[in-house]
Amino acid sequence: MSTTTTAHSAPARDAAPGSPAPKAPVPSEGRIGLRGNLRHIGALARRNALAIKADPESMFDAVLMPIIFILLFVYVFGGAIAGKGNNGDYVQYLVPGMMAMMGMNIAMAVGTGVNDDFKKGVMDRFRSMPIARSSVLIAKIVVEVGRMLVATGILLGMGFLLGLTIKTSVLHLFAAIGLSMVFGASLMWIFILLGLTMKTAQAVQGVAMLVLMPLQFGSSIFAPPTTMPGWLQSFTDYNPLSNLADAARVLINGHGPLAHSVWMTLAWSVAITAVTAPLAVAKFRKKT
DSSP states (O other): OOOOOOTTHHHHHHSOTTOOOOOOOOOOOOOOOHHHHHHHHHHHHHHHHHHHHHOGGGGHHHHHHHHHHHHHIIIIIHHHHHOTTOHHHHHHHHHHHHHHHHHHHHHHHHHHHHHHHHHHTHHHHHHTSSSOHHHHHHHHHHHHHHHHHHHHHHHHHHHHHTTOOOSSOHHHHHHHHHHHHHHHHHHHHHHHHHHHHSSSHHHHHHHHHHHHHHHHHTSSSSSOGGGSOHHHHHHHHHOHHHHHHHHHHHHHHOOSOOHHHHHHHHHHHHHHHHHHHHHHHHHHHHOO
8 A cells, every 4th residue: 555645744744743833924915905905004093193192292292392483483583573563463474384384393203203113123013914014104194194283273272372363264274274284294205214214213303404494494484585585585486385384374364376375285295295105115115
């Protein structure tokens, strides 16, 4: 009688008695449908929100930054920029502009957070799961947009206390907030890419500040560009923060051209996302 040995019996025969069974391979990402992607994003966003709940100090920047900045600029620089006794006029000018600034400052924290998560091994754990790689980064952005909404709400609350009035309508105000959220979310992809590229969170912060300072102060956020030298006015014309600040200003104050600033802000948002989001996802896949 001849004996036949099946292929699958060989590993069982060669394994030492009492040794643990070999681990099953981690399933690959494969093709994940829209429904699965949304489910993964929701679960990861909930995880990120719970992490904030467990560490309330991580909200200090979103809560305190708008309060400090609006008081600083209104009472320290407002008189010099708008003229003594014209703080109310400057509040009407400043607050819509600072809605653009909130997005950039919150976006910077995303880059340092992603870098820190890699150092802790959190991202390695996510990459071992059968989930879309983009869902990890999108969930991060979803929660940070929530933080941005908190910061913008506090900014507007402080503005109302200092005399801000909505001269259009509540719908126009919501449109200004929504435009700020769209642009802020696109900026987050830049800082996520920085967080995945730089070696340390300190390096991410350093590079981010080099980007933030010229863009914020070389814009129409804090002062009208007409007071600036000609070469700087040219820079502000192409600065996306100026477009967003001008659009929010018109939506809240109700005077001036609107369409150009809105379309330019949306165009910048789409272009930034289209370029940096695929690069960030690709870097996330390959980062060791």
